[in-house]
Amino acid sequence: MSYRTLADLPDVRGKRVLVRSELNVPIERGIAGDRYRVEMAVPTLLELASRGAKVIVVAHLGRKPDESLAPVYEVLRELVPNARFVPDLVGNTAREAINTLPEGGMLLLENVRSNAGETENDPAFADALASLAEYYVNDAFGAAHRAHASIAGVPARIPGFAGLLLARELTELARGLDPEHPSLLVLGGAKFETKEPLLRAALKRYDTLCIGGALANDFLSAEGLAVGDSLVSEGAHTVGELIASGKLLLPLDVVVRGPDGVTSKRADRVGAHDTIVDIGPETVTELGTRIAHAQTILWNGPLGLCEEGFVKGTESVARLIADAPGHSIVGGGDTVAAIRELGLQGSFTFLSTGGGAMLDYLVDGTLPGIEALAQSVPVA
Numbered sequence: 051m052s053y054r055t056l057a058d059l060p061d062v063r064g065k066r067v068l069v070r071s072e073l074n075v076p077i078e079r080g081i082a083g084d085r086y087r088v089e090m091a092v093p094t095l096l097e098l099a100s101r102g103a104k105v106i107v108v109a110h111l112g113r114k115p116d117e118s119l120a121p122v123y124e125v126l127r128e129l130v131p132n133a134r135f136v137p138d139l140v141g142n143t144a145r146e147a148i149n150t151l152p153e154g155g156m157l158l159l160e161n162v163r164s165n166a167g168e169t170e171n172d173p174a175f176a177d178a179l180a181s182l183a184e185y186y187v188n189d190a191f192g193a194a195h196r197a198h199a200s201i202a203g204v205p206a207r208i209p210g211f212a213g214l215l216l217a218r219e220l221t222e223l224a225r226g227l228d229p230e231h232p233s234l235l236v237l238g239g240a241k242f243e244t245k246e247p248l249l250r251a252a253l254k255r256y257d258t259l260c261i262g263g264a265l266a267n268d269f270l271s272a273e274g275l276a277v278g279d280s281l282v283s284e285g286a287h288t289v290g291e292l293i294a295s296g297k298l299l300l301p302l303d304v305v306v307r308g309p310d311g312v313t314s315k316r317a318d319r320v321g322a323h324d325t326i327v328d329i330g331p332e333t334v335t336e337l338g339t340r341i342a343h344a345q346t347i348l349w350n351g352p353l354g355l356c357e358e359g360f361v362k363g364t365e366s367v368a369r370l371i372a373d374a375p376g377h378s379i380v381g382g383g384d385t386v387a388a389i390r391e392l393g394l395q396g397s398f399t400f401l402s403t404g405g406g407a408m409l410d411y412l413v414d415g416t417l418p419g420i421e422a423l424a425q426s427v428p429v430a
Contacts, residue, residue, distance in 0.1 A: 053423035054211045056097060059185065060429060063102030064153050068183035069095060069213065070200045072190040072403050073109035073122045076383075082121045084387050087192065087403050092129045094189045094213035095156060099130075104151040106182055107158045108139070108200055110193060115164045123158050130156055139165055140178040148182060162200045169198055176203025186426075189213025191220075194419030195407040202422040210426035215403065220420065222400040226379050226412050229346035231257055236337070236367065238263030239351030239382065242283035244406070247413045248350075253295050258340055260299040262329050262353035262363065269293060269300050270317055270326075278308065278324035299337065303330030305360065328354030329363040337367060344376040350408060352384045364388050372397035381408035 071091040076083035091109075098105045111117045123135040133156040138144040144159055151157055162168045167175025176199040180186070186204045188194065193201055194216065204210070212220070233256045237245060245265055252259055261269055267277045268286040272293060292298060301317050308324035314331060315324070329337075341347060353367060354360035365388060371378050372394045380386060381402035389395055402408045411417050 053420060054209070054426070055217050056094070056187070056211055056214060059187075059211050061101075062098065062185060065103055065185060066106060066148065066151075066183040067098050067103040067185045067187060068106045068108065068179065068204065068208075069098065069187045070190045070193070070204070071095070071107050071109045072192040072215075073119065073126075074111055074192060075122060075125075077111070077117070077121050080121055082125045084383075084390065085125050086386060086390060086401070088122060088125045089129065090215050090403055091189060092126075094187065094215055095130060097214060098187065099154045099156055102153040104148070104153065105156040106148055106151075107156065108162050108179065109158075109190065110163045110168070110200075111161045113163070115161070115166070117161055117163075119158060119161050126158060132156060133158060136160070140175070140182065144182070162198075167199055169196075171197055171199045171203050173203065175199045176207060180204045180207035184208060186210040187213045188419055188423055189215045190419070191216050191402070192404040192407050194404070194417040195410040197418040197422075201419045205422045205426035208427065209429045210423045212423055218400075219402060219404065220411075222379055223402065223408065223411055225346065225377060226348045227255070227415055229255060229348070230377065231346070232340075232344050233346040234258045234260065234340050234344040234348070234376075236260045236262065236347065236349040236353075237351055238265060238353040238364070238385070240264035240281060240283070242268045242286040242289070244409065245351075246288065248409050249292055251413045253292070253297060256348070257297065258299055258344075259297050260337055260340065262301065262333075263351050264355075265351070266301050266329070267326055269298065273300070275318050276320050276322065277326060278306070278320050278322055280320075280324070280326040299340065301329045301333045302336060303332040304328065305330055305354070305363070327358065327360040334363060334366045334370075338370045341367070341370045341374045341376070344374065347371055347374065347376045347378045348412075349378070349380045349385060350382045350405075352382070352388060356384055356388065361388060365392060368392055368394055381405060
């Protein structure tokens with residue numbers, strides 16, 4: 051699919067450029083947590099500013115319309131000192147601030163989801179956003195799977211281009227669509243229904259599919275093993291077909307929390323009152339052998355209940371992949387956060403800013419945001 055990039059952008063000196071960035075970071079007690087997405091958004095913003103553009107940044111935060119990007123701005127201005135913020139989106143306050151932007155200036159507007167027209171891709175709201183600028187740049191891979199106004203609506207109204215981050219995401223994830231062999235998919239987290247499409251697509255592309263996290267409980271249960279009080283997805287009725295492929299590596303042993311405390315057990319020894327919270331050491335060892343020999347490693351989702359402190363399996367696998375010679379692609383907020391917490395980000399080939407977007411792209415090879423850029427209006 052053909053789309054324009056920043057290399058195709060005309061002279062933008064003195065022109066207004068609306069950038070859809072991915073700044074959706076966790077906010078804890080009014081302070082932005084993991085800064086990875088903000089840091090990854092900055093190169094495109096600085097590139098446009100260096101060309102003399104008047105850079106107008108829009109992004110979403112969370113799911114509630116009253117969540118403000120103000121805490122994110124505190125991080126952004128550390129990285130881009132001349133950046134400004136206004137708690138407005140398409141109103142007079144925003145427009146007045148845009149009118150005073152100098153060449154190379156940068157303005158962050160309020161959460162696009164503060165307007166109901168964003169998630170509805172409302173034409174009137176898309177018109178209002180598009181009227182703020184002369185060019186549009188999508189650099190929000192993490193939101194590109196949503197046909198929202200700031201993703202799909204704006205490039206239908208003004209010329210659209212892919213930012214540096216979005217273009218790199220698509221280049222790197224293309225290798226996940228056509229992996230070198232031997233190839234390994236490591237898939238964790240929960241919600242079988244959201245992971246099933248990727249599992250089915252991966253069966254045709256990958257040599258081994260390692261399943262961990264709460265997702266593994268669905269497969270262990272389907273094999274007739276007891277999973278105690280562990281989380282099991284509703285509607286995971288088709289896992290048997292996946293198991294029959296012979297490509298799956300399921301946990302050989304697990305860490306459980308139960309009447310005897312936290313212990314490791316073989317996967318076929320889980321008690322009625324045990325809760326599986328992580329993969330066990332034998333599983334890590336077996337997975338390590340696969341990792342060491344893989345030419346392509348794709349990983350999405352933690353392998354234990356990280357939110358409850360069970361991170362040993364995830365951290366062990368992160369270290370194994372960091373030391374492996376294969377091409378490694380990782381996505382998912384919790385997974386990337388764990389890697390960054392270990393300081394290993396430089397040892398992976400690519401860390402994606404997308405979670406759901408990464409999953410959807412690896413299934414379909416496209417996203418609504420990419421299609422919108424491909425079909426964007428021509429440059430006058």
